Amino acid sequence: GVMPQLMFILVMANMLTLGLMGYFRMSFNVLSSTLPIIVTISSLGIATHTLVRMSEGAHLDLAGRMKFLKDLMRELIGPHLMTAFCVSVGFATLIPSSVPIISEYGKVVSAGVLIS
Numbered sequence: 001g002v003m004p005q006l007m008f009i010l011v012m013a014n015m016l017t018l019g020l021m022g023y024f025r026m027s028f029n030v031l032s033s034t035l036p037i038i039v040t041i042s043s044l045g046i047a048t049h050t051l052v053r054m055s056e057g058a059h060l061d062l063a064g065r066m067k068f069l070k071d072l073m074r075e076l077i078g079p080h081l082m083t084a085f086c087v088s089v090g091f092a093t094l095i096p097s098s099v100p101i102i103s104e105y106g107k108v109v110s111a112g113v114l115i116s
Helices: 003-023 032-057 062-092 100-115
Strands: none
Touching: 003 032, 003 100, 032 062, 032 100, 062 100
8 A cells, every 4th residue: 555655755744844943943833833734735735646646557567667657757746846836935925024923934834845
């Protein structure tokens, strides 16, 4: 099954994001507590899209499957990066806010989405 791989992706994305948040001494507050949810949703969307497309090549032999996977990753890298970039830019628009907690939230979430 794919559940172990999917869980690994989600756990690693959240650990990296929260770890960097701690490393840069950013506060964990009511607003930033939504960060794991946003990172999980972003990661899950990209991973699910990839896994569904990967299933299209399941009937191929090993050599055909490897070629299919390489071609698929080349095809999906652009849309996946564009998705993460657009969401990140959206949250980055909060950074200039004069309210410090909102500004910090924009920094953390925009970085977290890119990491995921």
